[in-house]
Amino acid sequence: MADAKPGKKPQKLKARLPRGLADRGPAEIAATRMMVETIRGVYERYGFEPVETPAIEYTDALGKFLPDQDRPNEGVFSFQDDDEQWLSLRYDLTAPLARYVAENYQHLALPYRSYRFGWVFRNEKPGPGRFRQFMQFDADTVGAGTMAADAEVCMMAADAMEALGVPRGDYVVKVSNRKVLDGILEAIDLGGDANAGRRLTVLRAIDKLDRLGLDGVRDLLGPGRKDDSGDFTKGAGLDEKACDTVLGFLRVETHNVPQMLDQMEALVSGSNAGLDGVNELRGIADLINAAGYDDGRVRIDSSVVRGLEYYTGPVYEVELTFEVKDEKGRPIRFGSVGGGGRYDGLVSRFMGQPVPATGFSIGVSRLQAALTALGKLSNKPAPGPVLVTIFDRDRVADYQKMVSALRQANIRAELYLGNPKNNVGQQLKYADKRNSPCAIIQGSDEKAAGQVVIKDLILGAELAAENAGDREDYLKKQAEAQFSVNEADLVEAVRKVLARAAS
RNA sequence: GCAGGCGUAGCUCAGUUGGUUAGAGCGCCGGUCUGUGGAACCGGAGGUCGGUGGUUCAAGUCCACCCGCCUGUACCA
Known part of the structure; x- marks a missing residue:
C-alpha cells in the first residue's frame, strides 16, 4: 500500500468503458x-x-x-x-x-x-x-x-x-x-x-x-x-x-x-x-x-x-x-x-x-x-425477487428457511444480505429499488402468534401515490397494503400477491 | 479519415470584459421517526472545472496539443 499523505489523494484507476462498446443491463x-x-x-x-x-x-x-x-x-x-x-x-x-x-x-x-x-x-x-x-x-x-x-x-x-x-x-x-x-x-x-x-x-x-x-x-x-x-x-x-x-x-x-x-x-x-x-x-x-x-x-x-x-x-x-x-x-x-x-x-x-x-x-x-x-420492446425492469427481511438478527436461520420454501415453490426469493443492522425501513427501500413485488416481515410479535406479515409493495406504492398526506396518514395507508397469514400459508399467500402483480 | 460543435458535483445545467473560498436543482447520506418504501423540514458529504503544456500579477474563462462525446460526411465485409 502506498502511504496516503493527507491532502494528496492516492491515484485511482479510472473506471471507463472503451468507446464504441456498451454494457448491457x-x-x-x-x-x-x-x-x-x-x-x-x-x-x-x-x-x-x-x-x-x-x-x-x-x-x-x-x-x-x-x-x-x-x-x-x-x-x-x-x-x-x-x-x-x-x-x-x-x-x-x-x-x-x-x-x-x-x-x-x-x-x-x-x-x-x-x-x-x-x-x-x-x-x-x-x-x-x-x-x-x-x-x-x-x-x-x-x-x-x-x-x-x-x-x-x-x-x-x-x-x-x-x-x-x-x-x-x-x-x-x-x-x-x-x-x-x-x-x-x-x-x-x-x-x-x-x-x-x-x-x-x-x-x-x-x-x-x-x-x-x-x-x-x-x-x-x-x-x-x-x-x-x-x-x-x-x-x-x-x-x-x-x-x-x-x-x-x-x-x-x-x-x-x-x-x-x-x-x-x-x-x-x-x-x-x-x-x-x-x-x-x-x-x-x-x-x-x-x-x-x-x-x-x-x-x-x-x-x-x-x-x-x-x-x-x-x-x-x-x-x-x-x-x-x-x-x-x-x-x-x-x-x-x-x-x-x-x-x-x-x-x-x-x-x-x-x-x-x-x-x-x-x-x-x-x-x-x-x-x-x-416501443415494441419493454425497457422496464423485470420484477425483482420477493425479499425476506431480517427483523431479529438472531433468527436469520428462520428467515432463510422461508426463502428456501419460496424458492422450492419456484418463486424468486432472497434473504436480505445487506448490513443486518439496517432497520426494516432501509430493507424495504432496498426491496423497492429491486422492484420486488412484496416483502416478508416477521418480528417477535408475529413469531409469537405463528404468523408472518406480507407487505404488497406494488399496492403500497399505488396507495401512497394517490394520497401524499402527512406521515401518520401515510403510515396508515401503508398498513393497508400488508396483511398477516399463518406461517404455513406463506407460499400460498405470496402466490396470490404475485398473481395480482402480474395481471 | 475530413468538417463543425461540445466537455463545470452521480444527473441536468448556471458561472459577468480573465479577479477573493466555483454555485443551483435533482439524486445520495444522516436526523425529526426503538417495528415499515413516500412527502415535508433540518443538517451533511460530494469537484485534479476532460487531460497536458503555455500566456498572465491572476485562468473554469485566453492560446496550443491530446482525449472523449454529439452532428454532418467518407468508409462499411
Whole structure:
C-alpha cells in the first residue's frame, strides 16, 4: 500500500468503458433473448439447423483484410499468435461459415442449411446505434444454386420481422441483383479492370439513393457533391448520357414487376451478365409471387447494392419504413436492419471447386435499438425477487428457511444480505429499488402468534401515490397494503400477491 | 479519415470584459421517526472545472496539443 499523505489523494484507476462498446443491463439482455428465440423459431421452421463457430479466426480466412505492418487493425481487430500467424475477431458470420463448410465439406448433408447468432466486431468509428461489438443472426444455404434458395431467404426475413412484432407495411425486403448492376456498368462503358475504381464510385452513389435522393446521386455520378458541413465528395465523373442511364435504371417502374423487369432488360441488353441477372430476378419474383409475398413484404428494388466485395447475384436488404423520433423530436434513421445475398465464390476460395451459397443476416443490435425506440420492446425492469427481511438478527436461520420454501415453490426469493443492522425501513427501500413485488416481515410479535406479515409493495406504492398526506396518514395507508397469514400459508399467500402483480 | 460543435458535483445545467473560498436543482447520506418504501423540514458529504503544456500579477474563462462525446460526411465485409 502506498502511504496516503493527507491532502494528496492516492491515484485511482479510472473506471471507463472503451468507446464504441456498451454494457448491457437486465432489460436489454431480456429483450435480446426474446429476439433471438423468436428468430430461432422462424429459422428452424424453415428447416435450418444451428451451428456455432468461434469469435476468432485466422485473418486470411476472413477475406480481404490482411493486416499490414503499419495498420494491422484497420477495420478488423487483429493480433499475432505465438507462431506469428495473424488472428482476427470475426467481423461477420458469413466468412467463418464459409471456412466451416469448406473444412467439413465431406461430412455435411448438401445443401447445407444452417443458422447461427453471435457477437461480431468491427474496428471503426462508432455512432448512435453503431457499435464496435454487435450481434448478428444469420441463416445460409450452401450448395444450392437455385433461385428458390434466394426467394426463400427473402420470405423468411419477412416472417422474422413480423414474428418480432414489426407490422406488415412497416418493413420491406428489397431485392436486386449484382449482375444487373454489372450490366448497367457495362452499358455505360465502365467494364474492364481499368474502370474498377470508377465502378465502385458509381455503386456507392447508387447505394445512397435513399439518403441523398436522385439529385444527390446525380452529383456523385458526375463531378461530386458538397455536404452540409462543406465537405466535398469527389464524384465518378460520368458524362450526362451515362448519368441519365444510371438514373433511368434507378427510376424504373416499381409497381408493375413484369414491366419493371422488361425495362431493366432493355437497359442491360448489351450485357450477358445483365441479362442473366434480370432472369434471376424474374425467377425470384415468380416464387415470391406464388407464395403471396408480393403484397409489399418482398419487393424488387433496383437501388439495393449491399457490400461491394463478395456478392455474385441476388442481394437483399430489410428496411424499416416507419419513422421514429428521438428525445428531441428529430427523426432517427435506422437504415437497413438486415441484408444478404448470394456469394458463390466465398466457399470455393478454400475448395478449388465451385460451391454456390446464399444467406441472410439480421442485425440484432440495430434492430433492437429500432424496436426499443418504437416501443415494441419493454425497457422496464423485470420484477425483482420477493425479499425476506431480517427483523431479529438472531433468527436469520428462520428467515432463510422461508426463502428456501419460496424458492422450492419456484418463486424468486432472497434473504436480505445487506448490513443486518439496517432497520426494516432501509430493507424495504432496498426491496423497492429491486422492484420486488412484496416483502416478508416477521418480528417477535408475529413469531409469537405463528404468523408472518406480507407487505404488497406494488399496492403500497399505488396507495401512497394517490394520497401524499402527512406521515401518520401515510403510515396508515401503508398498513393497508400488508396483511398477516399463518406461517404455513406463506407460499400460498405470496402466490396470490404475485398473481395480482402480474395481471 | 475530413468538417463543425461540445466537455463545470452521480444527473441536468448556471458561472459577468480573465479577479477573493466555483454555485443551483435533482439524486445520495444522516436526523425529526426503538417495528415499515413516500412527502415535508433540518443538517451533511460530494469537484485534479476532460487531460497536458503555455500566456498572465491572476485562468473554469485566453492560446496550443491530446482525449472523449454529439452532428454532418467518407468508409462499411
